[in-house]
Amino acid sequence: MSALLAVAASSPATAGPNGRTADAFVQRDGSTLTLQGEPFRFAGTNLYWLGLDENVDGTNPPTYFRIDDALKTARVMHATVVRSHTLGTSLGCAQCLQPAPGIFNEGAFAPIDYAVERARAYGLRLIIPLTDQWDYYHGGYPTMAKWLGLKDQKDFYTDPRAKAAYKDYVRHVLNHVNPHTGLAYKDDPTIMSWELGNELNDMTPAWVDEMGAYVGRLAPRQLISAGRQQGVDAAALASPEVDIVDVHYYPSSSAAMTADAARVTDRGKVYIAGEHGSDSLTAADALVLADEPDVAGVLSWSLFGHADDHGYVQHDDGFTLHYPGDTAAMRTDVLANAALAKMTAGQSRPPAVPVTPPLITAITKRSGVNEIAWRGTAGAHTYRVQRSVTGERGPWTTLTTAPVTDNDAPWLDATTPRSRAWYQVTALDRAGRALATSAALVAGPDQDVRVDPLQNWAHTSSHSDSLTRTPDGDDVRIAPPALAAGHIAWQTRHPREITAGFTTHGRVGLPTVQVTRDGTTWTPAKSAVSTTRDGTVLRVEPPRESVGARLVWAPSSRPAPLTGVTLTQEAASVATTTPGAFEQNPKDGATGVPVTAPLTWTASEGASHYAVTVSAHADLSDPVVDVTGLKDTSYSPSTNLRPNTAYYLRVTAVNGAGTCIADGAPTRFTTGALTVDGFESYPDSAALSSSYVRNTGGGPVSLSLDGEHADGEGRALRAAYDPGAPGYVGVIRSLPVPQDWGGARNLRLWAKSDGTEGQSLTVQFVAAGIYWEKTVPLTDTDGTVLTLPLADFTNPPWATKGPLDLTHVTQTSFYFNGKAATAWIDSITATD
Numbered sequence: 031m032s033a034l035l036a037v038a039a040s041s042p043a044t045a046g047p048n049g050r051t052a053d054a055f056v057q058r059d060g061s062t063l064t065l066q067g068e069p070f071r072f073a074g075t076n077l078y079w080l081g082l083d084e085n086v087d088g089t090n091p092p093t094y095f096r097i098d099d100a101l102k103t104a105r106v107m108h109a110t111v112v113r114s115h116t117l118g119t120s121l122g123c124a125q126c127l128q129p130a131p132g133i134f135n136e137g138a139f140a141p142i143d144y145a146v147e148r149a150r151a152y153g154l155r156l157i158i159p160l161t162d163q164w165d166y167y168h169g170g171y172p173t174m175a176k177w178l179g180l181k182d183q184k185d186f187y188t189d190p191r192a193k194a195a196y197k198d199y200v201r202h203v204l205n206h207v208n209p210h211t212g213l214a215y216k217d218d219p220t221i222m223s224w225e226l227g228n229e230l231n232d233m234t235p236a237w238v239d240e241m242g243a244y245v246g247r248l249a250p251r252q253l254i255s256a257g258r259q260q261g262v263d264a265a266a267l268a269s270p271e272v273d274i275v276d277v278h279y280y281p282s283s284s285a286a287m288t289a290d291a292a293r294v295t296d297r298g299k300v301y302i303a304g305e306h307g308s309d310s311l312t313a314a315d316a317l318v319l320a321d322e323p324d325v326a327g328v329l330s331w332s333l334f335g336h337a338d339d340h341g342y343v344q345h346d347d348g349f350t351l352h353y354p355g356d357t358a359a360m361r362t363d364v365l366a367n368a369a370l371a372k373m374t375a376g377q378s379r380p381p382a383v384p385v386t387p388p389l390i391t392a393i394t395k396r397s398g399v400n401e402i403a404w405r406g407t408a409g410a411h412t413y414r415v416q417r418s419v420t421g422e423r424g425p426w427t428t429l430t431t432a433p434v435t436d437n438d439a440p441w442l443d444a445t446t447p448r449s450r451a452w453y454q455v456t457a458l459d460r461a462g463r464a465l466a467t468s469a470a471l472v473a474g475p476d477q478d479v480r481v482d483p484l485q486n487w488a489h490t491s492s493h494s495d496s497l498t499r500t501p502d503g504d505d506v507r508i509a510p511p512a513l514a515a516g517h518i519a520w521q522t523r524h525p526r527e528i529t530a531g532f533t534t535h536g537r538v539g540l541p542t543v544q545v546t547r548d549g550t551t552w553t554p555a556k557s558a559v560s561t562t563r564d565g566t567v568l569r570v571e572p573p574r575e576s577v578g579a580r581l582v583w584a585p586s587s588r589p590a591p592l593t594g595v596t597l598t599q600e601a602a603s604v605a606t607t608t609p610g611a612f613e614q615n616p617k618d619g620a621t622g623v624p625v626t627a628p629l630t631w632t633a634s635e636g637a638s639h640y641a642v643t644v645s646a647h648a649d650l651s652d653p654v655v656d657v658t659g660l661k662d663t664s665y666s667p668s669t670n671l672r673p674n675t676a677y678y679l680r681v682t683a684v685n686g687a688g689t690c691i692a693d694g695a696p697t698r699f700t701t702g703a704l705t706v707d708g709f710e711s712y713p714d715s716a717a718l719s720s721s722y723v724r725n726t727g728g729g730p731v732s733l734s735l736d737g738e739h740a741d742g743e744g745r746a747l748r749a750a751y752d753p754g755a756p757g758y759v760g761v762i763r764s765l766p767v768p769q770d771w772g773g774a775r776n777l778r779l780w781a782k783s784d785g786t787e788g789q790s791l792t793v794q795f796v797a798a799g800i801y802w803e804k805t806v807p808l809t810d811t812d813g814t815v816l817t818l819p820l821a822d823f824t825n826p827p828w829a830t831k832g833p834l835d836l837t838h839v840t841q842t843s844f845y846f847n848g849k850a851a852t853a854w855i856d857s858i859t860a861t862d
Contacts, residue, residue, distance in 0.1 A: 051380075052150055055219040055251045058273045061295035063253075063326050065378075071325070072155070073371035074109030075351070076305060076332040077101070080145040081116035082125055082138070084167040085334070085343050089125055091141040093338050093485035094501040095405070098386070100335035101148050102408035103353045105383045107364065108371035111155045113304055113329050115228055117142050118158035118203055121169030122177075127203065128169075131177045131195070134202055144501055146220055147210035153380030155222035157255060157276075157304065157329075160200055160245070163229040171196070171227060187237040197244055200224075204248045216249035223274055224252055225304075229259040235268060242271025257304060262290050267297055274300040274326070280349075281310035284318040291324035302327035308351050309359070310720075311366045320373035328374070330367045336406035338485050339391045340439040354411050354460070356437055358766055386504045387466035388413065388455040392480045393473040396442065396661075397638035398605035398686015400473060402453050403440040405483070407465060410457035414464075415441060418452040422470035426454065442639050442659040446686065450474050471596075477526060478602060482595040484508050489595075491578060493518040500591070507533060507591035510583050517541075518592070519580035524600035525572045528579050532566045532590040539590035541581040545572040552580065566590065574600070603638075608688035610635030614681040618694055622702035625673050628666040629655075631692055634683035641682040643696075644671070648678055650696060658684070672773030673704040674862040703778070703861035704771060706842060707763070709735060710744050718747065722844075725760035729753045731846070733761065739854045741780035741813060746856035751846045758792075760845040771797070771836040774860035777820055782813035786851035793818060794826075794843040798835035801826050803845075808853055820860075836860075 054066045063070040077100050079085065083092040104112055120127035120138060127138045149156055162170025174195050175183035186192040204216040204224070215221060224245050226238065233256065242254045256266035257276030266272045275294045279286060287303050294301035301324060308330040319325050333351045334343045342352045355361030389405040402415060412433040416426040434441060443451070452472045457465040473479045482489040484499070484506050494517050496510040510516030522528075522545075532540065537559055544552040557570040572579055579597075583589050612634040616623045629642060642665050644655035654677075655667050671677060680695040712718040715734040724731055729752045736748035751759040771777075783789050789808040794801060802823040806816055825831050846853055 051153065053219060056155055056222045056253065058253055058300055061298055061300055061324070063300055069376075071323075071327065071374045071376070072109075072111040073319075073328045073330075073367070073374045074111040074113070074154075075104055075107070075308075075330045075367070076113045076115075077104065078113075078115040078332060080112075080114040081118075081142045082120055082123075082168050083116075085345055086337070087486075087488065089123055089167050090486070091125060091138070094141075094144055094499075094506055095338055095483070095485045095504070096335055096343065097141060097145050098148050098504075099406075099408045100333060101145070101152055101154060102383045102386070103335050104333060105152050105154065105380065106409040107333075107353060107368040108375060109154065110371070110375050110378065110380060111157060111222065111327055111329065112149065113157040113159075113225075114145070115159050115162060116168045117145060117156065118160045118224070119162050119168050119170060119228065121161075121199070122173040123167065123169065126169060128199055132198075139206055143208045143210055146208055146215070146218060150211065150218070150220040151381065152383060154220070156220055157223045157225055158221060159225040159228040160203065161196065161227040161230070163227065163231055163259065171230070174199075184232045187232060187234045193237070193240065196241065200241075200245060201248060204245070216252065219251070221249075221252055223255045224249060225276060226254065226256040229278065230256065230263075231258045233258070233263065233265045235265045238265045238269040239271050242269055246271055253300075255302070255304075262293055267294060267299060272299065274302055276302055276304035278305040279303055280305075280307045280331075282306040282308075282315060283310075284315035287319060287325060287328070288322050291322065295324045300326045302329070304329055305331040307331060308349050308363050308367060311363065311370070313366050313369065316366050316370035316373070320370055328370060335408065336436065338405060338483070338488070340403040340405060341436050342406075352436075353409070383409065385409065385457070385466045388457050388468040389483060390453060390455055390468050390471040390481065391483070392440070392478075393453060393471060394440070394478045394480075395476075395601035395603045395686070397603050397609075397636055398446070398601075399638035399684070400443040400446040400451060400453075401440045402443060402455070404455045404468060406436040406439075407457035409459065410436070410465060411460045412458045412462070414456040414458060415443075416454050416456070417443065418454075418470070419447055419449055422452050422472065442661065444639060444641070444658045444684065448475050448686075473598070474526075476601050476604060477598055478600070479596065479598045482520065482597070484592065484594060489520060491519045491521045492580075502533070502591075502593070505593050507593055509589040509591040512587050512589065513585045514589075515585050516583045516589070517580050519578055520595070520597060521578050522572065522576050522597060522599055523602065524574045525576050525579065525597065526574075526600065527598040528570050528572060529596040529598075530568045530581060531564070531593045531595075532568065533564075533593055534588070534590045535561050535566055537566070539583070539586045539588040540566065540568060541583040541590070541592075543568070543570045543572075544580050544582055545576040546578040547573065547575045549577055555579070565593070605636060605638070605686035607636060609637040609683035609685050609690040611690065612681075612683060612692055614679060614692035614695060614697065616679065616697065616699035618697035618699070620697075620699040623699050625670040625701045625704045626666070628664040629679060629681070630664040631681045633663055634690055636685050637683035637690075638685040640665075641684060643680045643682075645678050646675065648696070648698070650678060650680060669768065669770050670704060671701050672770050673701050673860050674775075675773035676700045701773065703859040704769060704774065706769065706777075706858040706860055708744065708857055709740075709747050722747070722761040722763045725762055725843075725845075727760075728756045728845070729759045731759045731761060736854060739782055739813070741815075741856040744856070746780070746782075746854045748852065748854050749844070749846060750852045752850035753847065754850075758845050758847055760843055762841060762843040764841050765839065769839045769860070771820070771839050771860040774836065775820060775862050776860075777818045777858070778815060778861050779818075779858040780813055780815050780856040781808055781810070782854040783808040783811055784852040785811045786849055788848040789851050789853065790847045791853065791855075792845035792847060794845065795823075795839055796841035797839045798832075798837070799830075799840075800832040800835075801829040802834065805847070813854065815857075
């Protein structure tokens with residue numbers, strides 16, 4: 031398994047000569063795909079939103095940055111193919127390609143054109159559905175059915191008007207010429223396959239044949255795919271016009287995929303898993319699928335990249351992937367999916383992925399303390415934040431002693447100086463090596479600073495319709511067309527300075543600056559112009575009473591393109607007094623405190639953040655928890671406190687004027703037992719079986735959740751097993767987060783026998799990498815609490831010997847011995 035993870039963790043392949051490959055079409059050879067005469071297999075992901083998104087500010091085109099970042103992230107995960115619904119399915123909304131019957135919105139092609147061009151640059155192939163079974167925000171065939179007044183939307187497959195409308199839409203999309211590449215979509219080898227539609231459950235053989243032939247005539251060098259929501263679609267499998275049969279899986283299942291692949295390839299068609307639940311692909315599945323030649327491709331559902339300002343774009347369907355992963359579980363999912371893509375791609379050498387540096391988008395005072403937000407970098411695992419008090423060239427002091435991720439932004443500088451401070455952020459890879467560093471951004475002691483990278487209109491208060499946005503490397507350019515006027519405006523609050531950057535050198539075509547004190551009347555503002563290596567910078571110090579500023583382009587044959595704006599203004603959240611009094615929990619003298627319970631406190635008036643210290647010593651020396659920069663009023667340590675242990679707690683409120691310690695701190699409290707597993711967190715028996723994996727060397731076992739035979743409340747693990755010829759049955763649980771049992775003397779659990787003679791149970795755990803176990807008889811048919819002294823556990827005969835270190839327990843297992851029987855286990859705790 032370690033080799034598999036090493037595959038996933040390796041860097042993307044460096045670029046070889048890619049011109050020929052980019053211009054070559056993926057072809058079908060019977061039940062396999064080829065590229066330039068070589069077998070072409072792939073794994074990748076779905077980026078359904080590349081053409082139109084519903085996750086940010088309603089239904090809108092995604093920004094150029096987000097498109098680029100997501101495609102780069104897919105490549106960092108070794109993807110060679112991406113599937114995207116909204117590159118081809120876009121009907122029935124104002125932002126859609128076809129907002130109404132017979133009407134096409136040519137402007138809606140802009141993000142699609144860019145996505146196709148960027149995919150080509152990064153060596154990615156695209157699968158694009160042309161309609162959808164579901165009436166989502168981007169529309170589908172139900173949209174056309176409603177337009178035509180069809181009583182049954184399934185009539186879409188037989189009604190002559192519906193078929194004509196579908197063909198008209200397809201023709202318009204496929205004939206569109208991409209201005210970035212000069213190629214019509216139907217002639218672009220980046221588009222590997224046109225899918226007749228996403229999850230079309232009711233396709234008729236006649237419709238598949240007719241539409242497959244139609245798309246094939248329009249785009250003879252591209253492939254045709256089709257499939258349904260679940261299972262192999264019979265019409266797609268039988269049609270001579272379909273090259274690829276697409277099947278979807280929730281949850282992911284290598285067994286189901288390989289079985290379906292055999293059925294499809296036996297009929298001479300190419301098989302792909304066009305969607306599979308990203309959260310259920312295991313490392314073992316990845317190994318199986320990578321070694322199965324009948325599986326031409328596997329695409330996870332679904333990947334989301336960085337947001338435009340900070341953090342990630344969020345999505346709530348339960349299958350979201352962020353790279354490298356928000357949680358331990360997601361990081362495992364990312365590794366498995368990346369490993370599958372790397373192994374499946376074999377020796378292919380797609381182009382290298384260029385690195386976009388982080389962009390600091392804001393420095394904002396939070397009760398006088400600087401909070402830094404930055405736009406993330408594709409491929410980054412962590413970030414280093416540095417500060418200078420002398421200038422943008424440093425020297426720099428590193429502020430981040432622990433790993434900082436995209437999920438930590440905005441990040442608080444707990445040691446904010448009472449002077450001007452410059453910040454820079456460096457993206458780091460898995461090994462902690464620098465990928466790229468942001469440009470420096472400065473804020474004064476009473477200033478807020480925000481950067482508008484102009485990727486969308488979110489930061490502006492108004493703009494003229496004449497402005498056009500053009501991608502330019504990692505940035506965009508905004509300007510009106512030649513000989514047209516235009517303007518763009520921002521709200522301000524007691525502004526100090528506004529800086530605007532332009533790609534041109536000199537004053538030709540520059541806009542003028544205007545300000546307003548009432549939001550209605552605009553007056554000119556004096557500006558300073560300077561030239562840099564990258565272009566021209568326009569600076570203005572507007573009156574402090576201004577509530578708005580705008581740039582106004584007069585008609586010019588060469589309007590200067592705007593690339594970014596920085597607004598510096600009076601800080602909105604300052605601190606004139608230290609934080610107010612507050613209380614913390616657990617209270618002094620508390621006992622039996624759950625070891626995984628969060629530490630909490632009431633809000634302190636005027637606090638910007640909190641610091642928490644926990645120690646086993648009254649003087650708080652050698653703390654086990656010592657964190658600062660906490661914005662909320664609770665904190666859960668990354669590892670549990672030890673059970674049955676006395677601790678001292680101090681919470682400190684901090685702002686720009688000073689600190690305040692919680693009333694009565696430090697308080698002394700004692701923890702109780704650690705719940706290793708109470709079996710209440712599993713939604714169903716399938717989730718239980720997924721967590722407790724059978725040892726394949728032993729006999730069969732069936733696990734389920736049982737509320738009737740629990741320890742009096744909740745649910746228990748029920749194991750029906752047969753040791754058979756191996757003589758044992760085992761289930762193994764890798765803990766989601768390592769546990770510290772250091773303060774415990776016993777492992778306690780409730781167990782019940784079905785009365786079978788000779789039943790016994792072996793309890794096993796892995797601590798600091800060493801196996802320990804103890805075997806006890808199972809005889810009580812009413813259920814009983816077993817107390818197992820941890821000192822009585824020994825190393826199995828086959829295991830490495832070593833000292834018992836209970837501070838890092840990573841795995842618990844149960845082995846059932848004797849005859850075929852049933853046993854129940856519940857309420858496993860590490861206690862005194």
